[in-house]
Amino acid sequence: MQLANCCLLYKAPQIRLPHPHLVLYAGNRNGICPRPMVRYSGFRLLAEALRGHRGWGPAWRKASPKSSYEVVIVGGGGHGLATAYYLAKNHGITDVAVLERGGIGLGNVGRNTTIIRSNYFSRENIRFYDFSLKLWEGLEQDLNYNAMVSQRGALNLVHADGQRDQLARRANQMLLEGVDAELLDKQGVKKLVPLIDTDNGRFPVIGGFLQKRGGTVRHDAVAWGYARAADARGVDIVETCEVTGLRREGEAITGVETSRGFIGAKKVLFAVAGHSSRLAEMAGFRLPIETHVLQAFVSEGVKPLIDCVVTYGAGHFYVSQSDKGGLVFGGALDGYNTYARRGNLPMVEDVLAAGLTLMPALGRLRVLRQWGGTMDMSLDGNPIISTTPVANLFLNGGWCYGGFKAIPAGGFTTAHLVATGQPHPLIAHFGLERFREGRMIDERGVGPYAWMH
Helix, strand or coil: CCHHHHHHHHCCCCCCCCCCCCCCEECCHHHCEECCCCCCCHHHHHHHHHCCCCCCCCCCCCCCCCCEEEEEEECCCHHHHHHHHHHHHHHCCCCEEEECCCCCCCCHHHCCCCEECCCCCCHHHHHHHHHHHHHHHHHHHHHCCCCCCECCCEEEEECCHHHHHHHHHHHHHHHHCCCCCEEEEHHHHHHHCCCCCCCCCCCCCCEEEEECCCEECCHHHHHHHHHHHHHHCCCEEECCCCEEEEEEECCEEEEEEECCEEEEEEEEEECCHHHHHHHHHHHCCCCCEEEEEEEEEEEEECCCCCCCEEECCCCCCEEEECCCCEEEEEEEEEEEECCCCCCCHHHHHHHHHHHHHHCHHHHHCCEEEEEEEEEEEECCCCCEEEECCCECEEEEECCCCCCCCCHHHHHHHHHHHHHHCCCCHHHHHHCCHHHHHCCCCCCCCCCCCHHHC
16 A cells, blocks of 8 residues: 555554545635645655644545535536546536535445446446546545555356357457456355355355455445545535426526525536435436335454455355455345435345345354445436536436446546546436437346346
């Protein structure tokens, strides 16, 4: 780990030590030139330690909204914050407000299992998600923030010959695109994760599919890092500001009604995870999206057991081990439409049963916490980054299970779309019009059926 990113290792939520120093601005807020962000380094950490860590300030300003902006981003999660950052960095657009109805990091970006990977099937998706993985690899240096990017590997287990053939096709497609992929036999899986019951009577493990560059990232740090970096470039991050309505003139959007008054905007982006459909309804159109809850869990902390991400091939279960020692795991959707973020007990039982089938030793652990996030499930299982029927209104949503891993690329390409009005080549296949034109994305090779994704 580089010294410039080491200070967050000392951060504990209860003492709030090394938040970055408050960024200073010169001149009037409407036409400012932000000064360089105070950078983290080992030397600064040492200096603050000598004076009792009294010099750390807030990571970003608690901005109050102006009357209008060039761009308003509704949603202060990973994709909204990343879009704001890349708008400022790549396109020089700093007259931007990010509106979050609660606090930064309290939505889906802080309610997931933190997995990153690019082991996809279609060429377009491989290119997009591997671009995101490359951005993850340089993110800490770019943001000057320790996001705890850990490329420990992502392993998909194989339980049948047909499944092995399908994953071999995926691996070959990835290799053709220059992305790392490796097929393992049963012995290779056992050597990598000894805890797995490879000789299970119902679902024996006969091999695996490994992407060594996959892994995990600290979800909270992603939100904090992007918020800090966007704020340093002049973006207003407005918390506790709920959007309650929209204003239009003709076919174009002109601003948003909020709990803190009307805010005018030349362009508006929706990046609100499970609430995309509700905001689209305010704007007067419908989306091919359903909202579901996805649960996640964490166990008590134990000594190192699993040093990679493991995905069960005979059921929907995935697990990794956090730096604190807890096993972080999840499964499938609860299976009914909801905006609640708590989940139900039958799915808890289903996830735990899958975990015990895969690794019987997990039965000795206690589950400490459970939480849920609201998911935009599109009808072909792929995201939507697109213009909308309303002029100057853009959408980043429909991420299904894959939103967290795509945050850097999602923000990068969405910023390009908002700034130029044209989709970045990496997201040309994610347009909303594909549902009207019948160009569904068949990522898993199972056909354009929503229930199979």
